Amino acid sequence: MRETKAPAVPDGTISNHSSHDRYSRQERFQPIGPEGQRRLKESRVLIVGAGALGSGTAEMLVRAGVGTVTIVDRDYVEWSNLQRQQLYAEADADERLPKAVAAERRLKAINSEAHVHGVVADVTVDELDALAAGAQLIMDATDNFDTRLLVNDYAMKKGIPWIYGACVGSYGMSMMFVPQETPCLNCLLETVPLGGATCDTAGIIAPAVQMVVSYQTAEALKWLTGHHEALRHTLVSFDLWTNQHTAIGVKDAKRPDCPSCGIDAAYPYLSAAHHRKTDILCGRDTVQIRPAHRVELDLDDIAERFRSVRHGEVRVNPYLVSLQADAHRLVVFRDGRVLVHGTKDPVEARIVHDRYLG
């Protein structure tokens, strides 16, 4: 007789028997086995970014049975994302859903046994303690180096390994950083060329994304199941269009005087002097402006103010308010962040911001 699926109980687990087969093929893979599967269920992972890399990484880890996944992102879904950001569908882009919200929804549908927390926020040093609490691993899926250096300092200070991933065009690279064992990202900055092109100039194809996701997630599975002896420990890079694959040994790159992982590490990127207030978003004619202090905005109030703008078009959903006015579009999030579309100039963006929001 065919078993029917029982409804999910409030804590996110499923109280039926039809799901017992879910991980059978992964458990059959000898290095993981039932013990590795048990470890995955006990694992907690933070994914920084819910774009292309974050979508792929999150889906793979949640399908694999990682027990708790927090995925944080500051942006919302657009049509130009659908070509490669696998968690999102057309309705998400139409509704301009925050990626963290759309991702959580989709991930819970994929695996109701997983505890998935989607967090709509820009990652700052203030947020990291709460986001990374209890995490055994941090997955990098951001689109900018400032956030990576922040994550690197935080991870080195707290002793949490993290897995770097980046891709542009048909090219990608990845490396796992283990505190005390490997060099860190800051060690490598001076010896290894870490890109320069952006998706703004070079575009991107989905297979490059999936390749990086696979490199990152394979190391994640090794780490979380306790197979540290199997870790790759190289900086891997590839170009799927020109058919090049490289793995660089970087053991000797570890610097004893590194400010992020050396003997007298001061973790420079955790200090206020390195906090950004204005960012130009990769691949978009957009500037993000962040308040200096944490705020909680009343979006209804903002929407009401926007409606008084002559010739302005206002759109509202539970997560953001947007105003199209002249050549610019402002998108205001509850945490006080504002995206100013229609400019790459931070100064112009601040002017537009102040014009409508004070």
Ligand SMILES: [Zn+2]
């Ligand atoms: Zn270092």
